[in-house]
Amino acid sequence: MQFIPSGRMACALAATLIFASSGTLAQTLEKPKVSIAVGGKNLFYYLPLTVAEQLGYFKDEGLQVEISDFAGGSKALQALVGGSADVVSGAFEHTIDMQVKGQNITAFVLQGRAPQIVLGVSTKNLPNYKSLQDLKGKKIGVTAPGSSTNMLASFVLAKAGIKPGDVSYIGVGTSAGALSAVRSGQIDAIANLDPAITMLQQKNDIKVIVDTRTMKDTLDVFGGPMPAATLYASGAFIKKNPNTTQALTNAMVKALKWIQTAGPDDIVKVVPESYMLGDRALYTAAFLKVKEAYSPDGKIPDEGAQTALKALQAYDPKIAGKTIDLTRTYTNDFVRKANDKQR
Template sequence: MAVGVSALTGGVAEAQTSIKVGVAQSSIGTLPLLTAEQNGYFADEQIEVETFQFRGGAPAVQALASGSIDICVCAGDHAVRLRSRGLPAKIIAGLTERHGYAMLALGTSEVSGLGDLLGKRLGITSPGSLTDNSARYVLSDLGIDPDRDLTFASIGVGIPMKAALDTGAIDVGLFTTPDVQAVMAGGDYKIIHDFRTWGYTALDLIARERFLNSNGDHARAFLRAVIRAQDLLHVDAVALENALTEMYPTFDAALIEQLVVDVPESLARGGEVSQDGYNRMIMVLGAVEPELSEIPYGDVVTRAYLPVP
C-alpha cells in the first residue's frame, strides 16, 4: 500500500488519460518526471500522472504485480524477478545508468570496510531490493555469509535510514544520491562502500506486458514526456536546479549546486538501458539467485515504447 499520494499534473481535461506510477524512492532518477510536470510535458501529451510513494522497491513491485499501479519507478532487477515468476514485465525506459547507493557509517564507528561488518546491523531499504541484492553480492564475494554473519534490517529510505544510523539501531546504512551528499555534508559520517561507480541497470520504468499490450499508445505518450524532460536535464542546468530545488526544498544552495554537477553523469540518456549495465545487474542477481542469471537482455528490456529519434 502506498504511504503517500501526490498528483504530478494539475488542471488536466477530463479527456486526458490517467497513468498510475509507483515510486520506490524519490531520487535523482525521478527528476525527469518532476521536470515533465514543471514544463507541462504531460499536459502536452494529454495524460495525467498520479504518483504513489512506497518505502522501497519490494512493496512498489507488489503493487505493480497486483495491478494497483501501471508503471513502477524501480530497480531493473525487479523486472527480471517478475518474469522468472510468471508475471511478464518489461523495462520500458532507463532513468539512471549508474548504481545509486553507498554504505555510510558514523564517523566514529569502528566499521571502516566491508570486512568489519561481521556481527553488525546493516540497514537496507527492503528485502529483495537493489540495496539488499547489492550488499549480499559484495559480502558474499568476500566470503561473508549475509544470513549468518550479520543482520539485515529493513529501514526504508532517507530520513528513517539516517535516524536509524544516528540512534545506533544500525551500524551501517545504504543511502542514495542525493541523500549521500546531504548526510555527508551535515555531520561526521564516512563512506564504507560506494556502489555509485558501477554502471548498472539501476532505476528504471517497469510495466507489466498486460498493461503495455492494452495501453501501448498511452505508454508511448508517457515516455515521450519523460524522455523529453530527461534530455532537457542533460543540457539545461537551470532546469536541473529548478527540479532539484523543488524535490529537496531543505537543501541549501551549496548542496544544490553540487548536485547540479553530480547528477547528469548518473542520468540515462534517451531512456536507453545499456547492455553492460544489464550484464552487471544479472551478475549481482545471479550471485544471490542463480536461476536469474540466464535471463537475457531482450526478454526484459524493450525499446518499443521509446520515442523515435
C-alpha cells in the first residue's frame, strides 16, 4: 500500500529535505530579508561587504540582503535609527557615540583593522601649506558631516590644538563629487578614502598630511589599533535575530578570508565597473595600498575599542568624561562561531 502524505505533511517533509540538503540555517533564520545601509559602498573601506554580496555569500546563508548606499556613514546610521535599515556597514566609533545618546548599538563583525582614511590639503588652494595651523578657518571636505572621515579630521586637528569650530566641514561624498570638490577649489582640504584619494594623489591635486591606510600609519596616528568598518545593529535586533546575525557574520568572515588571498585581478572581476571611476589600473594599485587594512578574521580587538574611545574623547566634549561601557559596543561571539565554521 502506497503512503501518500497529506498536503501539510508533504510541505513539512519537503522543508526537512531542503534543510538537510542545504546544510545551512536558512530555514531557521528569524529574518531572512535584511536591509543594510552603507555610506559609500564603492569605497575600499567597505570592500568585504561588496565581496560578500557579489560572490553570493549572503545567499549561501539563506539571506536576501538589500543594500542601500548613502553619501556617508552618518547618513547610513540615520537610516538605522529611523528604522529603514536593519543593519549598517559603518565605522565602529558610531557605536560609542550612540551610547552617549542613549541608544544601544553593537558591532558584531569587523571589516577593517585600519581606517584607510587620508587627510590631504589642496595643492591649488594651499600651495604653501606648512602645518595643520594653516587649516584654521578653512573648508575641509568629508564624506558626510559626522562620518568617520569627519572624526579623523577632528581628531588630528585636536591634537594640534584646533577645535572643530575652527574649520568648516563640508559633505562631498565618496567618488566623483569628492574629486570635483577638490579640483574646482570648493574645499581647501579633504578627508576621504580610496580609490578617490589615490586618484587625487596621482594628479598631484592634494598633498597627503595624514594617512591611515597601513597598520603602521594607523598606530602612529592613533597610538593603538583602530577598528574601522564593521557591521553593526541595535542590541534589540541582535537579541531578537541571533541566527540572522550569525548568518550575516558567516558571510562577512568568508569574504574577509577570500580577500586575504585575492590579487588585484581577482578584485576587479568582482566589483562593479563603476567603482573604478574609469581607471582600472589605478584602482588595482590602490587596492594593494590598503590590502593589509582588512581584518583577517572579523574579530574586534579589545584594545581597538579603547583606542576608538580615546580618539573620540580627544575632540568631542559630549563624550569626554562620560562613562562608556565598551562591552556593549561590540561582541565577538558571532565571529568566533563563523571562524570555527570556516576551518
